[in-house]
Amino acid sequence: MRFDNSRPWQTAIFQLPSSMPSQNRQPTVDDIRRLLAELDPASIWRPVHGPDGERIAAAGDGREIPELDEYIGNLDLAGKSVADLGCNLGYFAFLAKRRGAVRTLGLDIDPEVIRVACAIARLHDTPDVTFTACDFLRVVPETPCDLAMLIDFIGRQIIAKGRVKAVVAAARNWASREIFFTLRPVYALDDLPVTRETLEALYPGFVHDDAFYLAEFVAHELGTQWSLACLPNGSFAVSPTQRRFKAALLFTKIPG
Numbered sequence: 001m002r003f004d005n006s007r008p009w010q011t012a013i014f015q016l017p018s019s020m021p022s023q024n025r026q027p028t029v030d031d032i033r034r035l036l037a038e039l040d041p042a043s044i045w046r047p048v049h050g051p052d053g054e055r056i057a058a059a060g061d062g063r064e065i066p067e068l069d070e071y072i073g074n075l076d077l078a079g080k081s082v083a084d085l086g087c088n089l090g091y092f093a094f095l096a097k098r099r100g101a102v103r104t105l106g107l108d109i110d111p112e113v114i115r116v117a118c119a120i121a122r123l124h125d126t127p128d129v130t131f132t133a134c135d136f137l138r139v140v141p142e143t144p145c146d147l148a149m150l151i152d153f154i155g156r157q158i159i160a161k162g163r164v165k166a167v168v169a170a171a172r173n174w175a176s177r178e179i180f181f182t183l184r185p186v187y188a189l190d191d192l193p194v195t196r197e198t199l200e201a202l203y204p205g206f207v208h209d210d211a212f213y214l215a216e217f218v219a220h221e222l223g224t225q226w227s228l229a230c231l232p233n234g235s236f237a238v239s240p241t242q243r244r245f246k247a248a249l250l251f252t253k254i255p256g
Contacts, residue, residue, distance in 0.1 A: 027123045029056050035116045043113055046091035051124050069095060072151070073231035073248035075180055077101045080146040083174040085136050086153040090117040090129065096149070097129050105145065106131040107174075137163075137170045148175035154183045159214065160194045162202040168221040178252050179226070185215035185237050185247040215240035215247055226251040 029050045036048060036057055047068070048057040072092065078100030084093040087106030096104045106129070108114055114133040121129050148171045154164055171179045189196050189210050200207045206217040219228050219240060229250045230238050237247035 026125070027119050029054070029123070032056055032116070032120055032123055035119055039112060039116060043088075043110065045088045048089055048091070048120065070233060071182065072096075072099075072149070072180070073233035073236065075099070075149075075231060075248070075250065077147070080178075081105075083107060083136075083145040083148045085148055085150045085171065085174060087117065087131065088113060090120060090131060092149065092151050093117075093129050093131070094121075094124065094126065097126060102128065103145075104129045107134060107136040109133065109135050136174065137166050140173045144174050144176040146176055147178040147180060149180040151182050154181065154214065154218075156187075156192055159187065159199075159212065160192060164203070164214070164217060165221055168218055172222065176253070178250060179222070180251075181218065181249045182246055183214060183218075183249070184245060185213070185240050185249075186243045187212045187214060188243075211243070213241060215249060218249070219251070222251055225254050227254055 032048070032050070033056055036044065044057055047055050050056050068091070072095065077096050080101055081103045082093070082096045082101045082105070084090070084096065084104060084106045087093050087108050090106045093104045093106040106114075106117060108117070108131070111133040114131045117131040121127075121131065150167065150171055154167055158164060158167060171181075189199070189207070189212065192199065192212060196207060199212050203212060203217050206213045206220070215237075219226075228240065229252070230236070230240065231248040231250055232238065233248050235244065235246075237244035240247065240249065
């Protein structure tokens, strides 16, 4: 795979497997079903739909989430370029395009998943939705997008491995104006697979009251140049310290 920092909107370049539909013809829904069936079921995080809205993910793989199309809250994407970090098969990259994004780039470290995402984009005939396989935690684009979004990317394992700081730094690299996270704002300590002492060493000052305050740590890492708003979405948290299952956090870069 070749990745050129100077061309952030390029798609991944691969030697295509024999089961991949030829680049000279439009893939069919059956082509996509075959490609999905070749993936590890654990690699399919979201439902996969065809152009007519039919769910085509391999049976039992794509996880249904109630009101999935409303999952990104009241996020305004109209006229913006968007980087979907940890895009998987592109559910939210395609959603961003439907919500008015002018261009969407999906980034994921798994080249097999990205191969299929590229085929799905061709099925949908969406040239402004592209996908690249790369380690976006390490790659720094020469030209960032207007907005970077990380949908449920930060979870227990990222926290336990002490990787939250690296994820926030990557989000800042890929976004010029806005960063959008969905995450659990506060984790009870008994819900994390590491000791309190380990968490306190990794995130000093953000472990108290028998909990780790993830949203506050993310805001701290971004710093005072970024303002924070919690976007309303049903049962989502309305503040970074509220103990709800999910929060939709929009950080906006302050000019100057």
